[in-house]
Amino acid sequence: EDQVTQSPEALRLQEGESSSLNCSYTVSGLRGLFWYRQDPGKGPEFLFTLYSAGEEKEKERLKATLTKKESFLHITAPKPEDSATYLCAVNYYGQNFVFGPGTRLSVLP
Amino acid sequence: EAGVAQSPRYKIIEKRQSVAFWCNPISGHATLYWYQQILGQGPKLLIQFQNNGVVDDSQLPKDRFSAERLKGVDSTLKIQPAKLEDSAVYLCASSLAPGTSGSQETQYFGPGTRLLVL
Secondary structure (H helix, E strand, C coil): CCCEEEECCEEEEECCCCEEEEEEECCCCEEEEEEEEECCCCCCEEEEEECCCCCEEEECCEEEEECCCEEEEEECCCCHHHCEEEEEEEEECCCCEEECCCEEEEEEC | CCCCEEECCEEEECCCCCEEEEEECCCCCCEEEEEEECCCCCCEEEEEEECCEEEECCCCCCCCEEEECHHHCCEEEEECCCCHHHCEEEEEEEECCCCCCHHHHCCEECCCEEEEEC
């Protein structure tokens, strides 16, 4: 069964302390990998889509990268407003989105 | 551009009661999804519609859950009878055209309906 795992489960950073979140997936017909941000009490908000190994996307303090087995979401000099749960979802050929459990990020001032 | 709309935002019911959720997707989006998100977990797909036809309902508990998308626009998800384990957030999402590359397959989510079954 195709699986999506995310690590760490939770991460606490000081403001300005850069770090990375990981999303790992089983390799069997990946069509695309999606990153979402979810704030408490809200639906997931789309951030990035990655389709091929080596691809990178950037938005403000966030950069997403993709390899053949995993994706990283790099957060550079985070601010408290970056605190949220970050979800990755994998779209496999012939299947719908499979979401990981998410990483809860807290950025302390 | 208006986003995905959902109502109600919150619902509290007792077990064995019935409940219905409504979703209106982004205008022009042919595909609509219903997800269940249990606290601390990622969303799990319940059902996918393409226009008014069901594409995937393999994870929908059909003995108690039902969904329809009449006229290929808005959709209703129903639970009857509800169980305690149905307490979750029910998310609706829509996309232009799944199975394609680029922005057309990106799913956009509504705010969700928070259900508590007592």
